Amino acid sequence: MVIKLENVVKIYRLGKVEVPALRGINLEIPRGEYASLMGPSGSGKSTLMNLIGALDRPTSGKVYIDGTDIARLNDDQLALLRRKKIGFVFQQFNLINKLTALENVALPMWFSGISRSRRMRRAKELLELVGLGGRLHHKPSELSGGERQRVAIARALANDPEIILADEPTGNLDTVSGLAVIELLEELNKLGKTLVVVTHDVEFGKRARMRVKLRDGMIQDIEGINHA
16 A cells, blocks of 8 residues: 555644644545545645644554654654655646746655756756647746646656645636646556545535545545445
């Protein structure tokens, strides 16, 4: 399993008040799977995504990413794990406005110590892959919402991660652009990437082979092939 959670509990402390976000999550996502995390606001989807993405640690329980227990890693080791294993796609795009599409996609490779010529060559290839070969030198303000999300997807692929985590990737897009983004992510899954999507959109969520439904910090149901 590329992603495995065992009895995961996450509690946030607000002053003297404890707010349970996840209440004993057990979940396994096989390598190469296409999974959606669905549920109402407050169900724990984003908290679960943050744990799978090694952006946070559980209060108790175990989170394994490709066999590594993230609780045993220090902050530098977690950052390295994220950089090598995980690509993130966010609802808000999180692009740097002063940089061109090409420079935004190349940036994660700079942190990995890749030479400038290789960074730029790979960034160009990735933007061509997502259909933006003609928009390399445009800044985010010069791109549509759908195009900005495509840049974000290309950036997520920069270090060739095994896992792609997409948190509400269609949330700021119209229906047509959202469908195009989902189809692009699905194509990447067909190429072997493990894809995990958090979505409020039931129709998009149903497209996943594995559908994890959460409520009140617990898994209510898991549907899909071999998960009924």
